[in-house]
Amino acid sequence: MTSPIFDLCDDYVTRSAALDPVGAAASGIDVEFAATSDYSPDGYAAQADLIRRTLGTLSTLEPEGEADVRAAAHLRERLEAELACHEIGEPLRAVQAPFGLLTDLRDGVDLLPHETEDDWRNVAARLAGMPEMLGSWRTSLEEGLSRGLAAARRQALELAVQAELFATGATHAGLIGSYGDGPARSALEKGAAAAYSAYAETARYLREEYAPRAAGTDAVGAERYAVNSRLNLGADIDLADAYEWGWAELARIEEELAAEAHRVRPGASVAEATAILDGTQFVEGLDAYRDWLQERHDQAIEQLHGTHFDIAEPLRRVDVTLSLGSTSGAAYYTSPSEDLSRPGRTWWPVGEGAGERFTVWNELTTVFHEGVPGHHLQLGQTRVAGESLSRFGRNSWVSGHGEGWALYAERLADELGWFTEPGTRLGMLGGSALRAARVVIDIGVHLDLPLPDGSKWTFDKACEVLRDRGRCEPHRVHAEVVRYFGWPGQAPSYKLGERAWLAAREEARQRLGADFDLRRWHTAALDLGPVGLASLADALRRVG
Template sequence: MCSHRQPSLLDASCDNFVHDLAALSPTTATSLGIPGFDGELEDFSPEYHAAVADRTREMMADLDALDDCTDESDDDDDFDDVDYVTAAVLRDRLCLELDLHHNGEDLRELNNIASPVQTIRDTLVLMPHETAEQVDAIRSRMSKIPRALDGYKRSLLEAASHGAVAASRQINEVIGQCNALADGSLLEGLGVNPEAPEVEGAKRSFEEFSAWLSSELQPQAPAHDAVGRERYERFSKLFVGDAVDLDEAYEWGLDRVAEIGAEQEKIAHQLYGAECSPRTAMRKLNGEERYTLHGREELVAWMQATADRVIAELNGTEFDIPEQAQTIECLIDPAGTGGIFYTGPSEDFSRPGRMWWSVPAGQDTFHTWQELTTVHHEGVPGHHLQVSASLLQDDLNLWRRAACWNSGHGEGWALYAESLMAELGHMDDPGYRMGLLDAQKLRAARVVVDIGLHLGKQMPDGSGIWDKAHMKTYLREHTAMDDANLAFEVNRYLGWPGQAPSYALGERLWHQTRADALAQGMSPKEFHAQALALGSIPMSILRETILN
C-alpha cells in the first residue's frame, strides 16, 4: 500500500494535531500506539476539556488558513484530492466535537461503557507488562488515578451546577464498576506489586469516588433516561456520520425486525420441523454439543482458530490482506462487563490488533452458532481488516489513518462484514445462519428501542411510552441474549444515546453505497479496497468520494 504522494501542509498540520492531542490525552496516545505517554494520565477536569477544545479550534483555524490559499493553480500549497477529503472530514468531525463541548456534553459524560472510569480501566488493561519498563509505566499511570478522578469530579460538579447530571441508572452502574476496581482484582493483576502504594492508592481512589457518586451526585440525578430529540439528533449525527431522519429510521427498524423474524421462522422449520419457533430453535441449538464450548480457554482457542482461518481463506480472493494485518490476537477482557470489542494495533503493528471477550462472572458455556458472526464482526473482514487497512495507507496523514473514527462507518462496516460473509457462503450452516440473523435482528432492534426511548415514542402496540422495562421485554422477545449481556446492553443504550443504532444505520448506508458503486461499473473487490483505503470517514463523505 505504498504511495508516491508527498505529505501536504494540511497533512503536517493534522500530524501535529494528533501528537498534541496525545500529549493532552495520554490514554489516546496509548490507544493509538504513540510512544512516550504511557506513564501519564489526563485529569478529565474542566481545564482538560477546555484545552482539548482550544487545540481543536486551532486545528480548524489552520484548516481555514490553508483552504484560503488553495486555488485552481498547481502551487505546492494547493489541496489535492486527498486534502479535499481530509478537509471535509475535519470540518464534519471537529465541528461536531466542538458543538458537544459548547453544550457541556464532555463535562457531564458518565455511563456504563464510554466515560472516564472505563477509559482509565481499559487503558490499563491494554498496556503490556512484560518488561520492567512497561510495569513502571503502569505504576506511574496508576499513581495519577487519584488526580484524574478528582478532576473528573470537578467536571461532573460543574455540569451539575447547570442541571446536567447523568441519569440515576448510569450513576449506579459506574458506582458498581468503581467498587469492582476498588476490590482490586483487576488492578492487582497488571504486573505491579499488589501491595505497592500506587495500587493501594488507586483502589482507595475508586472507593472514595464511588462513595462521592453515591452521596453527592446521585441525589441530583434524574430518574428518567431519555435525553430528548435535540440532544439525540446531535449524538446521532456524530455517531452515524450522516443526518438521519429519526422517525423514518424508527419505522425502518420495526420493518427490519419483522423481516428478519420471518427468515428466522423458515430456518427454525428447516432445523427442527414445521412446529418449531425461532425461540425454541435457539434453545435447541444451545443444547447441541457441536455448537458448544466449555470454559474460557476453549473459547479463546476457538476464537483464535476461527479468526486465523478466515484470514487465510479471504486473503487473495475477496481481499488482498497486507502481511501486517494477517495477525490478530484473541483475549479475555478481565473487566467482565459482558461486552465484546476490538482494539486496533499500534501504528507500527508491534502491538497487534486484538479481539476481546469480556466474559461475565459465572459464564463458562459459549455457543458457536451464536458467536461465529461476532468473530467476523471483530476480526476479518470486520474491524481488524478495516482498521489495519486504514493504518497502512501511506498517502493519508496520521489523523486520517488512526485518530479519526466514525461509528456509522466503522460499526456499519463490521455489521456489513457479517452479512458479506453470508453472501460469500461462509454462513450456509443453518445454525450459524440463525446466529447471523440473531445478530442482525439485535442491531435492528437497537434502532427501535434507542430512538423509541430517547424520543419518547409510543410502543408499537400502543401500550405506552418506551421505558427500560419495555426495552428489556422487546429485546428478550427478539434476541437470544442471556440476562447478563442483556442487562449490560440495555444500560448501554440508556447511557450512550445514538451509538447503538449507528451499527444498523451504518450498514444500511454501506449496502446502499455499494449498490450504487456496482451500478457504476465497480466490482465488489474494487469497492471494498477503495472504500477501506479512505479510513474511517463519515458515510456522507464516503459516498461523495466513492461515487462518480
Template sequence: MKTRLAVALLLALSAPALVHAAPPVATAAPASVANESAADAAFRAIYEKEWAWRQAGGGEASEDGDAPESAARMPDVGPAAQQARLAVWDGVLKQLDGVDAKALSAVNQVNLAIYRDQVFNLAEEVRLRSYEMPFNSDSSFWSNLSFMARREMKTAQDHRNYIARLNDVPRYFSQQTDNMRAGLARGFSVPRAVLDGREVAISNVADLTDPTQSPLYAPFKKLPSSIPAAEQAQLQAQAREAIAGKVIPAFQQLRSFFLQEYVPKARTTLAAEAMPDGKAFYRQQIHEYTTLDLSPDEIHAIGLAEVARIQSEMNAIIKQVGFKGSFGEFLTFLRTDPQFYAKTPDELLHRAAWISKRVDGVIGRYMTLPRARFTIVPVPPDIAPFWTAGRGGMGTYWLNTYNLPARPLYNLPALTLHESDPGHALQGALAAEQGELPEFRRNSYISAYGEGWGLYCEKLGVEMGIYETPYEDFGRLTYEMWRAARLVIDTGVHSKGWSRDQALAYLRDHTALSEHEVSTEVDRYISWPGQALSYKLGEIAIVRLRAQAEKELGDQFDIKAFHDAVLQQGSVPLPVLEKQIQAFIVERRKG
C-alpha cells in the first residue's frame, strides 16, 4: 500500500513555498550539482520539492508503516484529500512537460523518464479512484496495521506517537469504509467470488478480550531500558486503553460493514474490464505493474509461449528422475509425498536459513554486496492464511509457516533466492546505498524491475549451485511456470472472460503448487489486476539483455559487472533499464 498524504501538505506544495521536511534517508547532494545547467537545476527543484512533501506526510502515518515514528495520525484517505493529491501530481506533470529533456544532462534524462512515470502512476491511481477498493485477497489496510507495530521504536515519544496512531484508527477505518461504500455504489469492488473467509483477519482483532494479545501491543511487551519503569507502565496502560477502547471497536464495526454490506453488494463479475471504466483501469494496471504498454492479447500470447517452453524442461526432469506416470501423476506425487514437507515451522525456517547461508558462500562472485543484512521471520499468524508463500524486502524475508502441507521444501530454494539474497533483500539494500541517485530512485519500488529481478535470481541459482536435487530444480521450474501461467490467467480473467474455475484448473494443471496455494494465488490475481504480470515480463527483459551482452561482448563479458549495472539503477521502468544496459554494453566494448 502506498503512503497516504495530508491535505495540508498537498495544498502547501501547490503554493510557492517549499515544504521543509527531511527525507527518510539523509544524503548529500551530488558533487555535480554545483556545475549543473539551468535545465538540470529546474528539474531538480521540481522533484526535490515533490519528494520532500511526499515523504513528510503531514505528520501522518501510512497504513504499512512507511512514515517516520514522529507520525501521530493515520493517513487522510478521504475523497477531498485524494483530489488534493491529484491536483498536486497533475501540477507536477504539467511542470515536467515544460522541461526541455534535450537540455538535461544524460543522467537527468534518465531521471526524468523514471520520475515522470512514477508521478503519472500516482496521479492515475487517484484519477481512476482506486482508493475506493483499498484491499484485495492478498493485502488490506486492516492487516497492514500489524506491520506498523513491527517498526523499531527507540524512545518514549516514538511509543506515544504510535499510541496516537492507534487512537486514530476509528477515524481512518471510517474513511476507508466510506470509500468502499462509494466503490460499491458504482460497481467498483473486489469480486464477490474471492471474499469468503476474508473477514478472518478482521475477527482476529475484533474478538479479542485481552488487548495485550493483539499484535498491535507487541511494541509494549519489552520497552527500551532507557525509558524509566514508571513511564513504561504509563505507556503500557495507554496502549492497552487505545487497543481496547479504539482499535477493537473499530475492527468490530469494520467486520459488521464487511459482512453485512460489502460482501452482499460486491460485484458478481470477475474481470477488471467489467467494472466502470474497466478497460482504462486494466490498461493502467498493466502499465503501472509492467512499465510497458502491451495489450492484454499480446501478454496472453507471451504467456502461452512461455508455458510451452517451460513445460518441455519440466518433462525432461520427470524423465531424469525415472518417474513412469503422467505429468499430472507426478504433480500428485510431489503434492502428497511426506519427504517433501517440513514437519514443524522451525524446520521450514531452518531450511530457508541454510539455503541463505549457502548463497552467502558464493554470491560475491556474481555481484557487489550491500552493507545491510536481512533476517528471516515467520509471516504473522493473523494474515498467514491468505498470504503468499513468502515475501522479502530490505531487512526481512517473511516466510509463511502456516499450513505446512502447503509449503513444499522443493520450492524453498527458488523462494529464498527470490525473496532474500540475491533477490529483494539485496536489491533493495543496494538501491538504498546508491548515494548519487535521487531519493525517488533509491527509495521507491517498481514491480516489473523488482519482481523481474527476483525471478531472474531464481534462474541464477542454477549457476550458483543452489539446487541440490532434480526435485528442487523442478521446484524452480514450477515457480517459473507459475509466473508464466500468471500472464495467461491474469489476462484470461480480466480481458477474456475466464471463470475462477478455469483459472484454478490452469494453475493446478501446470504447476506443482499445493491446492492451498493454487486457490490463494488465483484469488490474488482476480482481486489485484495486473500485479501478477510484472514478474515474468521483467525477468524476460533481464534474461534477454544478459544474452545480448554475452553475445556482443564475448570474452569481455563479466557477470559481476553486468549484475552491478542492473542493480545500481535503483528501481527503474523496463524501457529505462533497456537503454541503460545498452549503454553498458557500448562502454564495455570500449574496454
C-alpha cells in the first residue's frame, strides 16, 4: 500500500535510522552501514526535531482507509510519547543497568552480519567507533548534570560494574575468534582493543566523576514516572489503581502456586517443591542446555501452526543463542531483519560461574514467552506483513503491547495444556508471580507508595518482595531490582499488558458469541502490528 501517511511513516523510519544507524541496524532495520551513532546533546536534539517535524506533517494528512487510520494513530501516539521523554530531558540522564546504551552498543556489534570480508571490516569499524560513541554519550550526561538532570547514583555504580566486565577482553572475543585468520584480523583486534579501552574509561567516569554528582534517591517521582509509563504502555492509566491490582493479582497467583506445589509432592511448600525440581529436572552441559531449548522452540511451532495460528514459512524457526558471561539475568529476543536474512533469535544468559548444570523445569514458560507464540510470532509477523503495515509499524515497539502479548502467550500455553512436564506449570506460575511483583515494586518505589503494612520501599525491601513473593531465583534478584529502579514504567508493562490482552479477547468472545474463532482472532491481533494499550480493544473490534 502507498499513501501520503504510509510515505511519511517510511520517511520517518529512514531519517530516524540515519540519525541512529547503530540502533536501527541492531533492531533489524535495513540501513546503510555507518560505524557510529551520535549520542551527544546535538544528536538527541536532532532526533527530537525530527519527531516534531513529522508530527507537524502528520497533522496535515487525512487517512484514506482503515490501514491509514491505524498507521497514523500509531505513529502519532509513539512520537508524542517519545517527544515527551525528550522534553523532560530523559536522554541526558540515560544511565541504566543492566539494559541500556551499553548493552545496545554491544548488541550493535554482535548483530552485525559477519560473513564476507566487507562484513568483518564493518565489525572492525564499529568496534573502533566505540570510544567516539561512548564519548558522545558522556557529553550528554555532563549536559544533563549541568541542567540538574541526574540519574540515580545506584545506576551509575551498577553500570560501572557492567562496563568493567565489558572491558575484560571477553566481550567480543568469541565473535572475533570465529573470524580466524584473514585480512581483517588486524583491524578487528585493533578495534576490539579500542572498544575495551572505551568500556574501561566509561567505568572510570561513571564511578569517579558521575556517581558523586548523581541523585541520591532511586525514585523518579510522579512526573517522570507518568511520562515513562505512557511510553511503555501506550496509555495513561490510574497508577494507584494498578498498584492495588498488582497486590491482589500477586495474592491470587500465590494461591495457585501453593496448589501446584502440592502436585509436585503432597504437602510440599513452594520452596520445597522448587528444591525437588532443581534436583531432578535439569540438563548437564551447555550443548545439552541449548539442545533442550531448541527442541522446545521447534515443538511449539509444530504444535501451533495450522491449529491456533497461521505461521508464515520464514517464521517457522527460532535460533537459540546462549549469551555467555551475560549479566542481564533474563532471556530476551531479537527480531528478524527487515529482509528476513537475519533470523529471529532468543538469547539465554549464562553468567560467569554458572557451572554445567541447568535447571529446565522453570524455562519452558520462557520459551513460549520469547519464542512461539510470544515475541517471535508477534514481532516476526510484522516482518512478513508486507504493505499492510506501514514501515514504522513494522519497526516499532510498545512494551505493554509486546510484553503483554508474551505473557498472554504463556497463559495460552497453559490453557492449551502444554505444561505437562514435571514442574513446568509451577514454573509458569512462578514467572507470573514475578511479573505481578514487578507491578508493585516498580510503581511503589517510583511513586513512594506504602506497602500494605504501611512501611516504605527500599532497595532491600524490593529484593525481599521479589525473592519471597515474586519467587525470583536468588541469583537474579539483584540484577532484576536494579533494572526496575533504572527503567521506570517498563517492569509493570508485562502484567498490565497481559490484562489488556485478556480483556480484549474476552470482549471479542462476548461480542461475537458463537461466531468467535480463536485462530481468526489471533490472526487479526498479530496483523494489527504494535498499538498502544489505550486503543488495543478498539483496534481489534474494527478488524473483527
